[in-house]
Amino acid sequence: MSNAGYKQFCPLAMAAEVLCTRWTMVLLREMIAGSTRFNDLRRGVPKMSPTLLSQRLKDLEAAGIVEKRPVPSERGVFEYRLTDAGQDLREVVISMGMWGQKWVESSLSLKNLDPSLLMWDMRRNLNPDPLPKQRVVIQFIYHDLPSTKQNWWLVIEAAGDVDLCWADPGFDVDLFVTTDLRTMTAVWMGITNVAAEADKFEFSGALEISDSIQTWLGLSPFAIQRKLIA
Numbered sequence: 001m002s003n004a005g006y007k008q009f010c011p012l013a014m015a016a017e018v019l020c021t022r023w024t025m026v027l028l029r030e031m032i033a034g035s036t037r038f039n040d041l042r043r044g045v046p047k048m049s050p051t052l053l054s055q056r057l058k059d060l061e062a063a064g065i066v067e068k069r070p071v072p073s074e075r076g077v078f079e080y081r082l083t084d085a086g087q088d089l090r091e092v093v094i095s096m097g098m099w100g101q102k103w104v105e106s107s108l109s110l111k112n113l114d115p116s117l118l119m120w121d122m123r124r125n126l127n128p129d130p131l132p133k134q135r136v137v138i139q140f141i142y143h144d145l146p147s148t149k150q151n152w153w154l155v156i157e158a159a160g161d162v163d164l165c166w167a168d169p170g171f172d173v174d175l176f177v178t179t180d181l182r183t184m185t186a187v188w189m190g191i192t193n194v195a196a197e198a199d200k201f202e203f204s205g206a207l208e209i210s211d212s213i214q215t216w217l218g219l220s221p222f223a224i225q226r227k228l229i230a
Contacts, residue, residue: 027056032093038057038080044117046116060086061080094222101189101220121218122219126216128156130216131156131209135155140178140179144181152164153169177202178201178204193214
């Protein structure tokens with residue numbers, strides 16, 4: 001590890017030496033959420049430089065938390081998998097996220113808006129069950145952003161696989177959702193919901209999809225936990 005350490009023979013201090021370096025817990029959140037490849041990890045932590053990401057993965061590997069494995073079917077491609085020690089951090093990460101959701105002022109989080117991270121997390125947590133059993137294309141339009149960042153497409157295949165596209169995928173769009181980034185982020189965080197912000201949303205397309213948006217929309221896992229304990 002790059003830090004000098006706490007020089008204390010205390011389990012908490014020793015754990016902090018491994019886990020409390022910059023970006024480490026956020027990277028672990030991304031791995032616990034299911035990302036295993038370098039490029040996917042980058043998409044989940046877009047403000048983390050590739051160099052630092054590579055260094056943190058090496059640090060976690062040296063600490064026995066992450067294991068780097070080759071992908072047999074893809075030459076030169078590797079995956080980063082949590083070891084048993086890494087899996088044991090799942091409840092730690094969830095508890096920290098729930099603490100932040102409960103005690104950190106939400107307006108602070110809403111100052112750090114990032115459409116790529118928001119859409120990546122929405123893609124990952126989307127529930128395809130309420131959607132028609134066919135390919136469904138949903139276009140999100142953030143009218144308050146520059147034209148280069150306004151449009152995002154979620155493509156949900158009949159089998160339930162979800163892709164996120166930055167450019168028009170070329171399929172017919174089933175539902176257009178127009179709103180502003182702050183409102184969509186607040187809904188994703190569980191601070192509010194679509195019904196409460198109805199005047200800030202505009203839908204065009206299949207009513208069966210727009211009417212069920214709150215059930216298929218991919219929310220933050222901490223938002224889901226918050227609703228369960230409310």
